Amino acid sequence: MRYSYIAIEGLIGAGKTTLARRLAEQWRGRLVLEEFDENPFLPKFYEDQQRYAFAVELSFLAQRYHQLKRTTEQDLFSPCTIADYSLGKSLVFASVTLAADEYALFRDLYQIMYGDLPQPQLIVYLHLGIERVRERIKQRGRSYEQRIGADYLMQLQDRYLDHLQKRPGSQVLVVDLEQHDLMKDSDAYDRLISLVVEEGQAPHRVATL
Numbered sequence: 001m002r003y004s005y006i007a008i009e010g011l012i013g014a015g016k017t018t019l020a021r022r023l024a025e026q027w028r029g030r031l032v033l034e035e036f037d038e039n040p041f042l043p044k045f046y047e048d049q050q051r052y053a054f055a056v057e058l059s060f061l062a063q064r065y066h067q068l069k070r071t072t073e074q075d076l077f078s079p080c081t082i083a084d085y086s087l088g089k090s091l092v093f094a095s096v097t098l099a100a101d102e103y104a105l106f107r108d109l110y111q112i113m114y115g116d117l118p119q120p121q122l123i124v125y126l127h128l129g130i131e132r133v134r135e136r137i138k139q140r141g142r143s144y145e146q147r148i149g150a151d152y153l154m155q156l157q158d159r160y161l162d163h164l165q166k167r168p169g170s171q172v173l174v175v176d177l178e179q180h181d182l183m184k185d186s187d188a189y190d191r192l193i194s195l196v197v198e199e200g201q202a203p204h205r206v207a208t209l
Helices: 016-027 042-047 049-073 089-097 100-114 130-140 142-149 150-165 187-199
Strands: 006-012 030-032 081-083 120-128 172-175 204-208
Touching: 006 016, 006 150, 016 030, 016 081, 016 120, 030 049, 042 049, 042 142, 049 100, 089 100, 089 150, 089 204, 120 150, 120 187, 130 142, 130 150, 150 172, 172 187
Parallel strands: 006 081, 006 120, 030 081, 120 172, 172 204
Antiparallel strands: none
16 A cells, blocks of 8 residues: 555535545554534524525534544554545535634634644545436435535535645546446445555646546
8 A cells, every 4th residue: 555544525315434444444544534423503504594604614624633633642654544534624614604804813713723633645536427426415315415406516526626636735537437336346446446546646636447
């Protein structure tokens, strides 16, 4: 394994956690899963985004920081770590949900808190079309997620891709999964693995399985 720290990214329902679990098991790595169920503001946010946006983003910021800080203290790079989110996720979501003045404050807090935390060496972004994402959300069956609109998802997708394109210090692999399900398509999964372990690749790659 050429990377000791990999983060899986993508929209809600893209399959981040499932893939992270599978990779960690295959490579006997440390698994880091986002603790979103512990955010008390999340259901309220989907009911009234304007009122609860700052609270939900600040809560996630603190949760992710404490979780990654604990992981760092446990020796993040030994032997490898697979996470189902990256540090920059907080900035992506905040840039969509917060007003400009709130986002400026949030970004300052992010830089203060996350500045010394290790960065993933590779970010794998699982790309799905918005309709496929909405189908996955419906299948998950979480009641508060059913309120998520297509416009909100499209904004997140655009901000994610822009963020990853400009991100320094980490290699980025964007994988188009529109025609594939990694849990059911073993050939697609094997192709993904080969893309991850390939040597000498460009910092930013886009691949269709």
